[in-house]
Amino acid sequence: MDASVTPIPDEPNLSLVQTTDFFYPLIDDPYLQGRVACANVLSDLYAMGVERCHNMLMLLGVSKEFTDEERDVVVPLLMKGFQDTAREAGCLVTGGQTVVNPWCTIGGVASSVCTMDKIIMPEGAKAGEVLILTKPLGTQIAVNAHQWIDIPERWEKISKITTVQEVKAAYRAAELSMARLNRIGAELMHKYKGSACTDVTGFGILGHADNLAQNQKERVSFVLHTLPIIKDLVKIAQAVGNMFQLLQGYSAETSGGLLITIPREGAEQFLKEIQEREGCPAWIIGDVIEGDRGATIKDDPTIVHV
Amino acid sequence: MDASVTPIPDEPNLSLVQTTDFFYPLIDDPYLQGRVACANVLSDLYAMGVERCHNMLMLLGVSKEFTDEERDVVVPLLMKGFQDTAREAGCLVTGGQTVVNPWCTIGGVASSVCTMDKIIMPEGAKAGEVLILTKPLGTQIAVNAHQWIDIPERWEKISKITTVQEVKAAYRAAELSMARLNRIGAELMHKYKGSACTDVTGFGILGHADNLAQNQKERVSFVLHTLPIIKDLVKIAQAVGNMFQLLQGYSAETSGGLLITIPREGAEQFLKEIQEREGCPAWIIGDVIEGDRGATIKDDPTIVHV
Numbered sequence: 001m002d003a004s005v006t007p008i009p010d011e012p013n014l015s016l017v018q019t020t021d022f023f024y025p026l027i028d029d030p031y032l033q034g035r036v037a038c039a040n041v042l043s044d045l046y047a048m049g050v051e052r053c054h055n056m057l058m059l060l061g062v063s064k065e066f067t068d069e070e071r072d073v074v075v076p077l078l079m080k081g082f083q084d085t086a087r088e089a090g091c092l093v094t095g096g097q098t099v100v101n102p103w104c105t106i107g108g109v110a111s112s113v114c115t116m117d118k119i120i121m122p123e124g125a126k127a128g129e130v131l132i133l134t135k136p137l138g139t140q141i142a143v144n145a146h147q148w149i150d151i152p153e154r155w156e157k158i159s160k161i162t163t164v165q166e167v168k169a170a171y172r173a174a175e176l177s178m179a180r181l182n183r184i185g186a187e188l189m190h191k192y193k194g195s196a197c198t199d200v201t202g203f204g205i206l207g208h209a210d211n212l213a214q215n216q217k218e219r220v221s222f223v224l225h226t227l228p229i230i231k232d233l234v235k236i237a238q239a240v241g242n243m244f245q246l247l248q249g250y251s252a253e254t255s256g257g258l259l260i261t262i263p264r265e266g267a268e269q270f271l272k273e274i275q276e277r278e279g280c281p282a283w284i285i286g287d288v289i290e291g292d293r294g295a296t297i298k299d300d301p302t303i304v305h306v
Numbered sequence: 307m308d309a310s311v312t313p314i315p316d317e318p319n320l321s322l323v324q325t326t327d328f329f330y331p332l333i334d335d336p337y338l339q340g341r342v343a344c345a346n347v348l349s350d351l352y353a354m355g356v357e358r359c360h361n362m363l364m365l366l367g368v369s370k371e372f373t374d375e376e377r378d379v380v381v382p383l384l385m386k387g388f389q390d391t392a393r394e395a396g397c398l399v400t401g402g403q404t405v406v407n408p409w410c411t412i413g414g415v416a417s418s419v420c421t422m423d424k425i426i427m428p429e430g431a432k433a434g435e436v437l438i439l440t441k442p443l444g445t446q447i448a449v450n451a452h453q454w455i456d457i458p459e460r461w462e463k464i465s466k467i468t469t470v471q472e473v474k475a476a477y478r479a480a481e482l483s484m485a486r487l488n489r490i491g492a493e494l495m496h497k498y499k500g501s502a503c504t505d506v507t508g509f510g511i512l513g514h515a516d517n518l519a520q521n522q523k524e525r526v527s528f529v530l531h532t533l534p535i536i537k538d539l540v541k542i543a544q545a546v547g548n549m550f551q552l553l554q555g556y557s558a559e560t561s562g563g564l565l566i567t568i569p570r571e572g573a574e575q576f577l578k579e580i581q582e583r584e585g586c587p588a589w590i591i592g593d594v595i596e597g598d599r600g601a602t603i604k605d606d607p608t609i610v611h612v
Contacts, residue, residue, distance in 0.1 A: 003401070004361060004363070004400035004401040006360055006361040006398070006400055008360055008419045009358075009360070010420075011317075011320065011419065014317065014320075014419065016322075016360055016361050016417060016419055018361055018363060018400070018401070018415070018417060019401065020363045020365065020401065020402060020403050020415055021403055022365070022403055022405065023405065024405075052315075054312055054314055054315070054322055055310060055312040055322050055324055057310070057324060057326045057415065059326065059328070059365070092312070094310035094312055094324070095309070095310040095324070095325065095326070096326060097326050097327050097328055097413070099328065099329065099330075099411075101407065101408070101409060101411070102407070102408035102409060103407060103408060105405075105407075107403070109324070109326055109363065109415045111322055111324060111417055113314045113317065113320065113322055113419050114316075
C-alpha cells in the first residue's frame with residue numbers, strides 16, 4: 001500500500017492514514033523542488049483515495065557543502081515551495097526536522113484521520129474495468145537529458161536527434177507535472193468508483209502496475225495498451241540504448257500520476273472532467289482482464305506524445 | 307511545543323498529535339542506537355502528556371560508506387532496536403522511508419489521535435509548584451568521553467582524573483538512560499497533575515527550562531537548585547574547560563528526561579512511584595516562582611551524582 005492505515009483503538013470508526021517520503025533534489029529550481037517534494041509526499045495519500053491531508057511535517061537536510069549564500073537562498077525557497085503546495089492541498093506544515101547533511105534532502109510526512117469509507121483500498125479491481133493514468137511518463141529521462149546539456153560527452157549522444165530547446169521544453173513539462181497535486185484525481189476516483197489505485201514512482205509504470213495487480217482480491221491481470229510520454233523523450237530514450245527501459249515500462253518517475261482501475265462506463269467522463277478542472281489530460285492506458293495477478297505491456301503499444 | 311497538535315476538522319473532539327526527529331548515530335551499538343532513536347522520537351509525545359502512540363514510521367539513511375558486510379549487520383540491528391522499542395511503547399512501525407546517504411541516519415515519526423484531555427499543554431505552571439526531572443544529565447559528555455578513549459591527544463586531557471573503567475560505566479549508564487522510554491513519566495504526569503512539561507534534548511536543561519518558562523500563561527519563572535548528573539562526568543566536564551557548559555545547564559542531551567512542573571504536594575509520591583515502577587530515580591530539581599518567564603540555576607546548585 002502507498003500509505004499505512006492504522007485503526008485508532010479508542011475511536012472504532014477512525015483510521016490514521018500516513019505516509020512519509022524524502023529524497024535528494026533533482027531539479028535546479030529550489031522553489032519548484034519544494035513543490036515537487038510536497039506533491040510527492042501527498043500523492044501517497046491520494047493514491048489511497050484520501051482527499052484531505054490533516055497535517056504535514058517537513059523533513060529537511062541542509063547540505064554542509066552549501067556556501068552561506070547558497071544556503072540563505074536555497075533553503076527558504078525549498079521551504080516556501082513545500083509550504084505553498086501544502087497550502088494548496090488544504091493542510092499546514094506544523095513542524096518537522098531540519099539537519100545538516102552532506103547531501104541536501106527534502107521530504108515530509110503526510111497524515112490524515114478518516115473513516116474507512118474515505119479510503120479506497122488498492123484491491124478491488126474487476127475484469128472488464130479499464131486503467132487510467134493521470135500524468136504522462138518520462139520525468140526521469142527529462143531530468144537526466146536536461147543535465148546532459150552541460151556534459152559534452154553525454155550531450156553528444158543525443159545532439160543528433162534533439163535540440164537544447166526540445167530538452168528544455170520536456171524538462172519544463174516534467175517539472176510542472178511533478179509539482180502538480182494528485183488531489184483532483186483522488187476526488188474523481190471516488191466519484192467514478194475507482195476500484196484500486198497506486199501512484200507511479202520509482203518502479204516505473206509496469207513495476208507499479210504489477211505490484212497493484214498482485215494486491216488484488218479477484219484473479220485479475222492488467223494489460224497496458226497505451227503509454228502517454230512527455231514529448232520528444234521517446235527518441236532520446238532510444239538514442240541512449242536501453243538505459244531507461246522507458247518503453248519496457250520501468251523508467252522511474254518522481255511524483256508521477258495515479259494509476260487507477262475504474263469501471264469502463266465512467267472512464268471517459270473521468271478523463272473529460274479532469275481535463276476541464278485541471279487543464280491536463282489523463283488517458284485510458286489499459287484493460288483489467290481475468291488472470292494471475294500480473295501486468296504486461298501489449299506488443300507495439302500506442303505511444304501518445306504529450 | 308514538542309509535538310504539533312492539529313484539530314481534525316470532521317471530528318470536533320479529536321486532535322492529531324505528531325512529532326518527527328532523526329539524527330546521526332552517536333553510540334557504537336546499533337541495536338541500542340535503534341532503541342535510543344525510537345525512545346527519542348516518542349519522547350516528544352510523552353512530553354505533551356500523550357501516553358499512547360498510535361503509529362510509528364521509521365526514517366533510515368543507510369551510509370554509502372558501509373561495506374556490504376557492515377550494512378548487512380548494522381542496518382537490521384538498527385531496525386530491530388527501533389521496532390522493539392516501538393513495541394514496548396505499544397505501537398507498530400507501519401512504514402517509513404529508507405535512502406542511501408553519505409551519513410547513516412535514524413529517526414522516525416510518532417503520531418497519536420486523541421481527545422484534548424489526553425494532552426497536557428505546556429503552559430499551566432503555577433508559582434509554588436516544583437520541577438521534576440526524570441533522567442540524569444550528561445549523555446553528551448559520556449558519549450564524547452567514550453570516543454576519547456581511542457583518541458590519545460584527547461584522552462591525555464582527562465586521563466589524570468578518570469579511568470577507562472569509569473568512562474565506560476558512565477557511557478553504559480548514558481546508553482541505557484537514552485534508550486529508556488518516558489512513557490511512565492507521561493502517565494504519572496496525569497496522575498499527579500503535572501501542569502507543563504518538555505523533554506530535555508539539544509539545548510540542555512537550562513535551555514529547555516527557559517523555553518518552557520517562556521511558554522507559560524501565568525507570570526512564572528523557574529529556579530533550578532539541583533542537577534542530577536551521571537556519575538564521574540562532572541570532573542570530566544571540568545577537566546576539559548567549559549566545553550560542555552554542563553554546570554551552566556547547556557550541555558546537550560539525547561533522549562533526555564521529562565522536565566515537569568507539578569504541584570508540590572504530589573511530587574514526592576511521583577518520585578516514589580516512578581522509582582518503584584521503573585527502578586530509576588527522578589528528582590525534584592527546582593521551584594516555580596513568580597517571575598518574568600525565564601529560568602536560572604541557583605548559585606552553587608546541589609549536584610547529585612547518579
